[in-house]
Amino acid sequence: MGPLVLDHVPTSLLDLLNNTLILRQTAPHLPISSLCALAKTSRALRQIIRQSPQAFRYLDLSPVKSAICPIEEPLDTGGNNWRRERMDESLTEDDFYSGPLRSIFSRLHQQHVLHNVHTLVLDGLSVTAEFVKELMTEERYNVRLLSIREVKHLNQRKLQQYLRYAVRPSRPAGTPRVKGIYLFGPREAAPLVTSPSKRTASPASLGVMSSPGAQIGAEWNQKSTDALNAALARTEDRWYRSSGRMMTKRPSSDWAEILQACEGIIAFDAVLCRGPRHDPAKAYIRDGSDSSMPHPASFLRPAIATVALGPLGCESCHSCPEEPAIFGESPWTQFPLLSPVPLHWCSTRAAQRPHTLDGLCPPPLYVRCEDCLKGRWCERCHKWWDENCYGGSSTAQRTELQQTELLETLDTSGSTQLIPKQTIKIVGVRRDCFGCGHTCISCKELFIRQCKNCGNEYCREDNDASSDTMCDWCNYTSRRTVEMY
Structure with a gap:
């Protein structure tokens, strides 16, 4: 009896989709129109797509x-x-x-x-x-x-x-x-496919930014900034990076009460701010006596955290009074639903789990509301200081804080001696430019210039007609006219 010869029949699309695992991994990537069109091609495919719970x-x-x-x-x-x-x-x-x-x-x-x-x-x-x-x-x-x-x-x-x-x-x-509702964050933007001519075209009102070189440079600067933030945070999830404001519109205080009522039952793509000013037990000023009086600027009502501060914490102590949320250790109610919506899983745990670039443990989550960051958060570089390192002020002015550093020196006998040295570190933010928002002293040195002609300060980035030495008014050489109306 000769050897048994088997005919190798090629695998068809019907055989692939009949596999539950393949159908579950493939169906979410197909638009609903394509999935319905595929079901109309044959009776066998229609039976698989309509009767399978994975499609x-x-x-x-x-x-x-x-x-x-x-x-x-x-x-x-x-x-x-x-x-x-x-x-x-x-x-x-x-x-x-x-x-x-x-x-x-x-x-x-x-x-x-x-x-x-x-x-x-x-x-x-x-x-x-x-x-x-x-x-x-x-x-x-x-x-x-x-x-x-x-x-x-x-x-x-x-x-x-x-x-x-x-x-x-x-x-x-x-x-x-x-169990989970995406409501507060922006939806995923559809990829825009434009020709090079359309990409470089822009209105003349943009001034210097209307040139093709400036547009390409700004695009690459944004890409490099995103890549740097992702590398520092070891994740591409915006909640765990120094992303700043996460919502285009600030939610009302009523939504914070809804999140409190739904805590542990329904998760949202936002979390409550856990700053110390939201804790009634900590929002008091004690004068050393047994009695305590409430401070009008201390306690804050529950609010939704709208600012992502990055994985490094406070600029001075690299922590925060309320302790950051650590994935796997902190309660699940302290983590928001991450965007985009999971394709293959429908649980809130899968939607809350951050994905790291190196496969290691996720970075800590630092989030706050804007009221807890007033006067202590730079809107450009996203540095911030907590309540223990800088108390802030109602006028949001920078404050000079003296810190002591110990320097090691060798005396004549050869022994090591520690000598304290007083250094000045400027913390806090101030609104030097209306377009930049509240910025720290480091961002001011990078973008704010003093005009050599009139002596006024101006922002090099927001004033398109300005130069490195003169403001936009002094740098404008054409005839000036005053518009009365």
Whole structure:
């Protein structure tokens, strides 16, 4: 009997997608339109995509055109053909703006795939508070991570009420199903592909920055700055780097109370500031007696931390009074959800875990609110000083602090002797330039110049018509005219 000869049949796409592991790793990278188009190619692929719980585990509807709410077109309360229906008087505002999303989820529910969606991204779409409430309460939804960053028509007051109701002590067991919400941070920007001619073109109002060389230099400076910050922090997550302000709009104090109520139940892409001024036990000035009086500038209401300070801590002591959050040691409530939204995992632990470049332990997390950093944070280089190293002042002026350094010297007998030396270190920030914000003395020496003609100080970076020796007014050689109106 001769040897058995096996015919090598090439592996098809059907065989690959039939593997659960491959489908789970591949499906989140495909747009929903491509996934639906693939399901229409054959009955076998349709059965795999529609019946497998891994295909629609991650659902991103932000690039879907049918999910955008056009104001000029009428829509119904969520039917399949909502563009063909006419508006009636019973249509509410929430039904109007959430009509496209309700239509999409109605079709997904009919196809029996809605229950498989665990991570839902609705960034930039028209999302109402009523629709978010349905995602958290109705049984047909099984969403764990929800991203609603920069959405439209969202009533935040209603959303706060619904969140308070969802985390009430008398809530049913296993509710709410949503464990993490991306709400405060900016959404991921789509990559822009532009030609070199369009990239170098700019309006003439930019002055010196209108030249192609200046634009290329500014672009490379920004890339080098990001690479340096990532190398110092050993991670590309902006919360663990010296990123400064993490939110374009400062959240209201009501959201801080919501985060307190949801602590341990629902995680957000923001955390509460743990500065000592938010602790009622520490926000008192004691005069040595048994009695203590509150100071009007000491205690602060709960606030959301909006400033990422980097992994080095205070510029002087490299720490902070409240101790930094260390991943794996500190409570999970001290860590925000990191961007981007995880593709293959739907747990809050996976969304909070930072990814280091060297694979070692993540750096410590230093975050504060702006009120806790008033007068002690440089908005350009992001240096900062804590309450123990510099108390700050209401006028946000720099303060000269004397520090003692011990210098080793050898006397005539050959023995080592320590001699103290007084050195002056300037800490604190001041607003020398309106465009730069509050800056430290090091940033002032780099960018602030004194005009040799008029003697006034000016910023070399914000005044485009200035030079290294003269301000923009003295450096302007054309005829000057005074505009009365």
